[in-house]
Each structure stands twice: as structure tokens, then as C-alpha cells.
Amino acid sequence: MKIRDRVSALLAEYGIPSAAVGVLRDGVITEFAVGVKNVETAEPATTETVYQCGSMTKTWTALAFLQLVDEGKADLDEPIRTYLPEFAVADPETTAKLTARHLLNHTNGIEEAFGDPGEDDDIHERMVENIAVAPQVFPLGHTHGYSAALGYAILARIMEVLDGKGWDDVMRDRLFTPLGLSGTNSRPGQVDETRAATGHLIRSLAEGPVVTPMDYLPRAFGPGGGITSTVRDVLTLAQVLLDGGIAPDGTRIVSARSVREMMRSRVPIPDPYMFGPEWALGLIVCDWHGETVYATDGSTIGQNARLRILPDANTAVVVLTNGGPRESFARKVFREILGTVPELPKPDPDLKLDLSRYEGVYERPGTRYEVSADGGALHLTLDLDPMQAEFLGKPARLRYELLPVSPTHFLMPSADPLEDTQTVAIYDFTDGAARYLHTNCRVHPRRGSSIRTPAST
Template sequence: MSLTQIDLEKKLAELIDQHRVPGAQLAVLDGDTITEVAAGVLSIRTGSPVTTDALFLPGSIGKLYTATLVLMLVDEGLIDLDRPVRSYLPDFEVRDTHARDTVTVRDLLRHTSGFDGDVFIDTGRGDDALPRYLDAIRDLPQIAAPGSIWSYSNSGFSILGRLVEVVGDTVFETALRDRLLAPLGLQQSVVFAEDAIPHPLSVGHEPDPEDPDSHVVSNPWGLYRSCGPMGASLVASAGDVLRFALLHLDGGVAADGTQLLSEELVAAAQVPQVSLVDDTVLGEAWGLGWILDHFGDVAVIGHDGNSLGQNAFMRLAPEQRFGFCLQTNVESALAMYRELADWLFSQRLGVSLRQDPAALPTRVVDDPDRYVGTYRREGVSFEISATGDGSLVAGLHVTHAAAEMQSMPPMDDLPLVPVERSDSFLLRVPIADSDLLAVFFNPDDATAAPTYLHFGGRAHQRI
């Protein structure tokens, strides 16, 4: 069944009302046609309506642009995916010297470096923002041996951004504009806030601390320049995000026929590199930059993005040449995304997105002591405790800089709901609008006591 612009407009308007999202933008690819619709307002402060040419913060969807720049340098013979990063960046340092010397470019692209990843540091607005960032993370701690587990790493992509600068003899934003945005003809994509001023522009929204059922405008608007390769540089419309993604559906060929990336590397980027343990949060595996998943029997690629008060999602079925990009101006729109993705893919392809394992009828855990303890990564700590009836609760303490920019409510005594999968639970945190899968695991011995808690795409090491 084909979906008309009227169908999409009606559905988007229904969803933002149902999920209390101030504004949203949706672009849907079907064959060679991209249909763009919009609903709601860009800002509750101004009431300006969302338009299809408005710019949002796609957040970490921008990591796909960084990955593409790296792969273009691989194509040119300037980077080898399996060489250590330090062979290109001699000044690269992290706390663990073995990781410093052995982490490869491939490890960074697939998030298997093993070092902590959510370090957001303001290193200034100058062209030296990334070299200064690398200097600031010289003591970045290790939570696992390189290549041993998957854990989402923002820091790894700022390192890749610096790699683009050094190997390409440029600055990151220049490479992004000159090598991708301009050749792809992306007119609603910019890289700095001041570039966005001439465009209709979305601002972020977060819960009002005095009335959590209402929103206030997020302040500040975006992250630091040092976070650019993590996705903070990109400001774009949903339609432009899909027009970028077409490069990876068309074998690396731009709309004007220019071969920007080899067909071989486009295909390689969509080959599973590592499986994910919390596979319903993002997908079942990771490629070279891409989330990889299946909706039913349909292979799907994509990426999600969070910025300050904005949340974006993109999923594509390459073989069927169908998919979408949803951009919202609220900090958590996961429930809206899931409902939209399920509707789009069931209507068009007859498949549904991956579901969480079903909750068990009781919260009582047979061996709660197996899980009790503190699990930590840089800026985030989980305290897992057992209650008197044998169930588990989590306390979450977040201290990294991105969290400090937002109003974080208390996150204590959060119930862990056992599901029909061993060592797995559903957990709802107050800053999210959906349950997320929390998985306890031991990469060395699945039957032994867990040594990690995986939640929100990140591994937290048991202390």
C-alpha cells in the first residue's frame, strides 16, 4: 500500500498530539520519491509553525556523515580500517596504553574501542577545537579491552573527526561541507549555528521542572564544537538527511552521477561488525557507522540522534528502497518513533519493528544478589539494589556535562521488570518516554556473575 502526503500529514499530526511533542518533521522515501511533511511548532515560545524546509538538530545521525568522510579517505588509500588510530594520530592518548596502541579505525566506527565514551568538553570555537579535545581526554578510562564488547562511544567519533582533519589536511566542518553537503546538493543542511540563522529553525524542549507535564525551551541550544563529529555539527531538514542517506542506497553515487564513495565500501559499511546485547533499543548489530536490524524479514539500516531537547530517528530498508527520517523538538520521542515506524513499515511492507521481550508476571527475581552492585562508566553510575520482596530497583546518577546542561529529575528506586530473556529487564527512567532494555552480562562467561550492565547503548562496568 502506498502512502500519500495526506496520509503522512494526518498521521504526523495525530502522533505529536498523542505524544505531546511540540513539533516534528517527517520525510519518507519510497522508490525514488521523498515526501516531506511537518506538524506543530518550531518553538513554544514563538509559535512559529514547523515547515518541511526547517532545520532541526539530527544529533548522532550526524555520525553517519563522519563515518562516510572516513570511508572516503579509506577509498583514497589514505586510511586503513585495521591500522591503529595512533599510527595516524601520534598524539592520541588514553589512560590504558594497550588500548592507546591497538584501537583501530574500525573499532571506533563500530564502537568497540572499550574506552568510556560520553565525554563532552568545551574546547572553544576555534579550528583547534578537536586537537584540544584529544588533549583533554588523555586520561579517558577503559571499561573493556579493545574489540571485546560493544559500547556506544561519542568520544570515539570526535577522535574520528580529528582523523579526518589530519589525514585530509583540513578542519572537520570544511570537510563536511566540501566533501558531502555541497556535492550532494543539500540546501537545507549547515554546520554552524550562525549558518542556520537564515533558515526556519527548531529549538529543543525539555520538561518544565515546575510542571513535568509541560515543556520549556532548552537552553543552551546545541553542544560544543568539539562534539561536532559526534553529530553536533549537523543542522538539517529531515528531507536532506534522507538525501544524504541515498548515497548509501545508490552505491556511493550522488544524484548528479558523481561517484563519491565506492560501491564496495558502501556495501562493507552495512555488514554486521558486532552484535548488540540490548538489541531492541537500537538494533541487532552494528556496521561501520550504521545500526543494522531486521523488521520481520526486511533488513533495515539507520541511526538515532539526541541533542539538547531534540530527538531524531532514521530507518531505511535498502533492498525495498523504503524508509523515513523523523525529527522532533523534544528530548525523548522514542514511543512516537516506535509507533510511527511500526505504522509505516506495516502499511508499506507488511512488517513490524522489533519488540521488547515480554514482561514476566512477577518482579521477584530468583537470585537478586547476582545483580546487586554498582555499575559505572564516565559520568554515569547505576546502583542496583534488592528490595524486601526480592525484586530489583535501580538508582541512576548522571554527572557528565551534557546532563548538566539539562534539568535532570531524581532517578532513585526505579523498578527493574524481569522479561522473557535471561539477565534482562525493562527499565523506565524519568527522562525517557519508553521502557528500555537493561541487560546484565559477562562477556567471558555467560553463566558467571555479570560484570557489565548494558543500558541505553552503553556498557557500565561492575565495580
């Protein structure tokens, strides 16, 4: 198979241990796997190998929540306090007006300040309790800023209250069992270890992949990143979305109206180039040369999952890996299967920018970016976590040049062949200087900029 051979060559090029690839076209699945589940055991990967889906989990959680909407138990636009009267954060407006739609499309703006909620079954209840004084990164609804764990944990808590059972049981009863999924679970302890792929990190091509020091994400990331699955099971999810809420065996999972709402309720993404220009309800909306394509992606510490859904072609493609760069490998596989795939934009060398408007420190707890002007160009310096830097053999501070694509968008190439070129948005010049830096879907406020409601900006 030409595509299989091409994927094998790409694995060698990137140093990735394995990949499982599946194509759903007009209801028919074609799948294959190449490489090994674990470099230490050299056991081959198969189409039954279970990979970590990371934030692709959010699409599963969104789908289950919309079942509750179908049943009239929940509403996308009712305040969260309708279902969780105890819910509160530092900002009174967010406390009063936050809705499920804000959580689903990542416009809630709440800092991920949920502390250590432990690993027990009351974890989502504790996360909601722990954010009583959590500040706003940006005003409610003001911009898009990805919530890795908190937003979907709040949704999970609503689901627990409405269904009277834990989120893991909700997912099993509402999705996994009705869909007949034999390889999909929401907790590490449920995974058949004989089928599980091991995550790997790659410090250099010469050294090759090494087993990740973190087997699974903490349980706090469960509703937003804890699902493990197989190629065929992920494509079963895709078929539900392609077929207006109906499973391959004819079972209705959600209403056609809810699937349309998932796809059509959208907010703009400040950085439109890395993933897509809009975010829907648990889905990314991409523009592939005029064709609307939906994406749901995820990464853990050493594993990556990428799904593209093409309604016009009645097609979906999934790529699951256990190591390597997150974007460039999958993009090349998609290109082999689907033909033309959008590339990153080219920098515009003729742009004349007032560099002083971009300079500053943009930060959130655990992440700090410093943008500075040097020699007529902008540079970004990222402070790495010391333990991460030591494990990866990288310096504590990484410096990149920012190449302008537009007055608000930049390419951030790396000299490291194992590191993908990133895209960055620096935007919102309400006060003259930029207020936010957006990269990898995360938003970081500029130090010294005030958090104000949209009406006052």
C-alpha cells in the first residue's frame, strides 16, 4: 500500500515509534498501523492498539452534554448556576452569566486555578469548589482562549448532577456502550494494558524516542483529555457527526439539530492558522480552500491524536501516534490521503510594524512569553519549566524570531528539526500596546494590561 509505505517513511524521518491511521469514506472504514507500541518491548502496533486521545476527549464530552440538551435537562445558554447554584469565581459577571456555550467554545476566560483536586471520584466537584477565587484571564466572552482542563471539568460536574452518576459512568452509559466501542475508556485503570500504546518523547533523532516520564495525564484533565481509543472507535464518533447524530448501526445518539449546533455555533480564533479560523462546540472549524472541514485534536505527554471530518466528501481521517512532532507529521499524512491540505502562510517581508506596540511580557501561571524588538525584528523568548528543560536537554529559555504575516499574526519557526513551526497572534491594541498573545490556542494577557469588560474597552 502506497500510503502505508509513505507513513512508514515518515515515522523514520520524525523518529516516531508508531502510527495508526484510519479513513472513513461513505460509511466504509480502511485502517492500518505501522511501527511499535513501545520501543523498549518492540511489540508491533495494530489497528486494535489503544492510544491516548488528549483533547479530542472534549468532542466526546460535548456530544454527551448535547444529549442532555436534547432531553431538555440542560440548555446551552442558561447560566451555569441554574445547575450548580454553588458555582462562583472572582468575577461577579462571570459567576452570574457563564453558560455551557462559553465552556464548550472556550470563551469563559477563567484562569485554570483549580489547585490540587486529587484523584478521587469527587474530583469535578472539588475543582468547581476550588475556583471560587479564580481570576479572569479575559472578560467573559471577550476572546477565545483554550481551557485545557477547567472548562470541560465544569461541564462534567453539570453532567454528574443531572445524571446522578460520575462523569466516567455518564460517558460509558451515554456513548461508549450505545456505540459498541470495545477500545474506548475514560480512565487509565480501565485500559487493557496489552493493547495500550506507550507515549514517547524525542530529544534528538540521534538518540531516538524515549519512554515518557508521565504515563497518563492527571485525572483533572479527564473530561477534557482523558479518553483513550482506537482508530475504528474514533471513526465511529466521526460517523455520528457525519450522519446527523446516528451511529453506524442506526442508533440515534443525538439529534440532528444538536449536531448542526455543534458545527454552526462558532467564535473566531485569534490565531487562525495553526488549527482553523473558528471554534465551534467541541470542534475546530477549518477552511480548506473554501471547503469547511471540522477538526478535533489532542496531545498528551508523548501521544497525539488528529481527526479531520469532511462533510462535503462524507469522509473522515484519523491519525494516532505515540511520539514525535504534533502537527507536521499529521499534516503530511492528511495530504497523502486527501490531496491538497492548507499550508501555513508565508511571512510578508514588506510589512512595516511599530514593534514597540508588541513588546512586553505575556504570561499566565506556568507560562511566560517575552516579546522584544532587536535589530529591527521581533523575538519571542519562552521560559521552559526547569524539569521539562532538563528532561528534554534544552536551555531554560528558548528564543525565536517572529516573522510577520499580518499586523497581528506571526510565524515562529524553530531551528530544531523536531519542533514544528508555530503561529502566534499578538492583538487587541485597545490601549495602544497589544493586550494578548495567543499561540497553540492558549491566550496570555500582557503584564500590566487591565482585565475589563467588553463594554469598557
